[in-house]
Amino acid sequence: MMDINKWPAGEKFPAMVWHSVSGERVAPAERSGWRSLIIYRGKHCPLCKTYLNTLNEMLAEFDAAKIAVSTLSADSKEKAEAQVTECGWTFPVGYGLSIDEMRQLGLYISEPRSPQETDRPFAEPALFVINPDGKTQIIDISNAPFARPDLKSLLKGLQFVMSNDYPIRGRA
Numbered sequence: 001m002m003d004i005n006k007w008p009a010g011e012k013f014p015a016m017v018w019h020s021v022s023g024e025r026v027a028p029a030e031r032s033g034w035r036s037l038i039i040y041r042g043k044h045c046p047l048c049k050t051y052l053n054t055l056n057e058m059l060a061e062f063d064a065a066k067i068a069v070s071t072l073s074a075d076s077k078e079k080a081e082a083q084v085t086e087c088g089w090t091f092p093v094g095y096g097l098s099i100d101e102m103r104q105l106g107l108y109i110s111e112p113r114s115p116q117e118t119d120r121p122f123a124e125p126a127l128f129v130i131n132p133d134g135k136t137q138i139i140d141i142s143n144a145p146f147a148r149p150d151l152k153s154l155l156k157g158l159q160f161v162m163s164n165d166y167p168i169r170g171r172a
Contacts, residue, residue, distance in 0.1 A: 075118075
């Protein structure tokens with residue numbers, strides 16, 4: 001049986017780095033403060049597009065709460081660039097998440113249903129919230145595109161966590 005909890009709550013987020021469409025690096029472990037990394041399935045997923053459009057609409061609220069947001073998929077640079085251009089996303093959009101990295105993070109991996117869907121295996125949705133100590137405060141890993149944290153609830157919950165020095169819950 002696969003160990004899905006490679007990076008359990010309370011552990012340091014791994015030092016992984018990816019390129020982004022804007023040219024900056026997506027490197028959650030290297031950043032300071034509160035940060036969130038949202039893994040999305042890729043350009044082929046209409047649910048991901050809707051979710052990340054909502055994130056883009058809420059970006060000022062995350063910024064006001066001092067929570068840095070970045071996203072990541074297994075898409076190629078070209079697909080990620082095309083989606084950013086199409087959607088107008090202003091948060092960092094990383095690309096090139098490898099299968100080995102998906103496994104290291106404990107993500108569920110799916111094969112394309114057809115060449116029309118996409119051209120490579122991809123990660124199902126996940127969310128990691130990393131606290132100022134570099135530890136994973138919140139982890140949400142899904143095996144399907146239909147189950148993801150509501151962004152408004154997530155933001156409200158993070159504001160509570162930050163205001164009340166709420167501890168990391170659910171440690172292994």
